[in-house]
Amino acid sequence: xxxxxxxxxxxxxxxxxxxxxxxxxxxxxxxxxxxxxxxxxxxxxxxxxxxxxxxxxxxxxxxxxxxxxxxxxxxxxxxxxxxxxxxxxxxxxxxxxxxxxxxxxxxxxxxxxxxxxxxxxxxxxxxxxxxxxxxxxxxxxxxxxxxxxxxxxxxxxxxxxxxxxxxxxxxxxxxxxxxxxxxxxxxxxxxxxxxxxxxxxxxxxxxxxxxxxxxxxxxxxxxxxxxxxxxxxxxxxx
Ligand SMILES: [Ca+2]
Ligand SMILES: [Ca+2]
Ligand SMILES: [Zn+2]
Numbered sequence: 600x601x602x603x604x605x606x607x608x609x610x611x612x613x614x615x616x617x618x619x620x621x622x623x624x625x626x627x628x629x630x631x632x633x634x635x636x637x638x639x640x641x642x643x644x645x646x647x648x649x650x651x652x653x654x655x656x657x658x659x660x661x662x663x664x665x666x667x668x669x670x671x672x673x674x675x676x677x678x679x680x681x682x683x684x685x686x687x688x689x690x691x692x693x694x695x696x697x698x699x700x701x702x703x704x705x706x707x708x709x710x711x712x713x714x715x716x717x718x719x720x721x722x723x724x725x726x727x728x729x730x731x732x733x734x735x736x737x738x739x740x741x742x743x744x745x746x747x748x749x750x751x752x753x754x755x756x757x758x759x760x761x762x763x764x765x766x767x768x769x770x771x772x773x774x775x776x777x778x779x780x781x782x783x784x785x786x787x788x789x790x791x792x793x794x795x796x797x798x799x800x801x802x803x804x805x806x807x808x809x810x811x812x813x814x815x816x817x818x819x820x821x822x823x824x825x826x827x828x829x830x831x832x833x834x835x836x837x
Contacts, residue, residue, distance in 0.1 A: 603645035603660045605630045606739035608696045609732050613665055615747040616681070620671035627727035629666035642698070642731040655734040663734060666727040669702070675753035678702060678728050684750045685730075689713050694745070696738045702728040762833050769829060773822040 605613075609630070616623065632643030640650045642664035651663070669678040682702045688694035690713040699708040703725050706718040718724065732739055754762070794814050 603631055603648075603662055605662045605665065606732050607742050608739055609663070609665045609730065611742040612730060612745050612747075613667065615745050616667050616671075619681075619747050619750065620673040620676060622672045624668045624670035624672055627666060627668040627670075629727070630664070631662050646734070653734040655739075656736050661739065663698075663739065664729060664731045666729050668727050669725065673752070674755045676750065680750055680752075681747060682707075682728055684747070685745070686713050688746070696733050696741060698731040698733055700728060700730055762829075766826070766829055766833075769825055770822070773818075773825060 613628075630643065631645065632641050632649065636643045637649060640652055642651060643662060643666075644651050645660040645662055646653070646655055647658060647660040653663075655661070667678070671678060671681075679702070682700055685694065685697065685700060686707050689697050689707075689709065695709075697709065699706060699710075701718050701720070701724045704718050704723050706716050707713045708716075
């Protein structure tokens with residue numbers, strides 16, 4: 600049995616790395632064990648034909664580990680962040696598909712409550728992170744989301760510049776609408792555009808009637824809502 604497959608849960612994990620870091624360096628990526636791995640016990644070895652720590656319930660020749668290059672080439676996103684995110688989810692019990700993670704001279708294992716321990720193996724794992732999966736049929740087969748897209752990524756200087764400019768632009772547009780008394784445009788319905796014209800005239804002549812003031816408040820509320828939505832977008836990005 601020469602052929603092997605990578606367990607689906609790790610195929611999914613790798614594809615999520617590709618989604619959050621499309622330009623990541625892949626030169627230290629790996630799945631199936633090389634000759635060096637084959638001589639020793641490793642989750643990188645196909646489990647029905649190679650030396651692995653666990654005998655599973657099926658006869659599928661599966662590899663239960665991937666190495667992911669640590670260089671994600673994505674501003675604000677580091678392998679450390681991804682590793683800590685997966686450890687936190689595993690620790691909380693939300694994620695059960697991993698057995699252990701090795702990264703940058705440290706190892707975290709399910710069997711040890713995901714406590715950090717120093718890793719003293721020959722390879723320091725500073726160029727890649729190693730993810731070993733469960734050998735339980737349901738877990739290894741699960742392609743449910745790993746939620747890597749939820750990892751908070753710091754805003755770059757360019758992001759911040761863009762957001763500031765965008766906020767300034769939108770606020771200015773709304774204030775222009777209000778200060779040019781184009782209340783109808785700010786609230787953007789035909790009736791209100793018509794009402795807005797009346798308000799405009801009356802404001803200019805200083806003869807605004809009380810029942811027209813709510814239109815102005817509507818416009819201001821719209822401005823507040825737009826700014827709140829922008830803030831939400833900024834929060835989602837930060
Ligand atoms: Ca198997
Ligand atoms: Ca299996
Ligand atoms: Zn590895």
